[in-house]
Amino acid sequence: MIRAQCLPSSGSAFGFPGKGFYSFPGGRVEFGESLHTALHREVDEETGLRIEILELAGWREVLPTAEGGGHYLIMSFAARWTAREPVLNDEHDDFKWLAPDAIGDLKVTGGLLEVIEAARKLV
Numbered sequence: 001m002i003r004a005q006c007l008p009s010s011g012s013a014f015g016f017p018g019k020g021f022y023s024f025p026g027g028r029v030e031f032g033e034s035l036h037t038a039l040h041r042e043v044d045e046e047t048g049l050r051i052e053i054l055e056l057a058g059w060r061e062v063l064p065t066a067e068g069g070g071h072y073l074i075m076s077f078a079a080r081w082t083a084r085e086p087v088l089n090d091e092h093d094d095f096k097w098l099a100p101d102a103i104g105d106l107k108v109t110g111g112l113l114e115v116i117e118a119a120r121k122l123v
Helices: 035-047 112-118
Strands: 005-009 050-062 074-082 096-098
Touching: 035 050, 035 074, 050 096, 050 112
Parallel strands: none
Antiparallel strands: 005 096, 050 074
């Protein structure tokens, strides 16, 4: 069974533009930090979960919409939940464990459904 952990953002972190949309935990890679270390850290900070990283499931480029806006490369990884129950930080309001086919009409961030479909092929 594949489950997607979807978290609606409260918008408190860096003025995240996805407030009210369901998405996955994530964040920035800190200076000197490996990508996998950052992924483990972000998932732990935002959810308290322990994961096993499997493989890159997809990526998406987000171009700035205004002068001085950020240009982001979002890399999404397939991972397995290995330990602990979710404990959310203040960046999120709620979480749902869902089978991918059960996402239905939830408001999700751009590209999320495609990443979930790609991840299904990796687990």
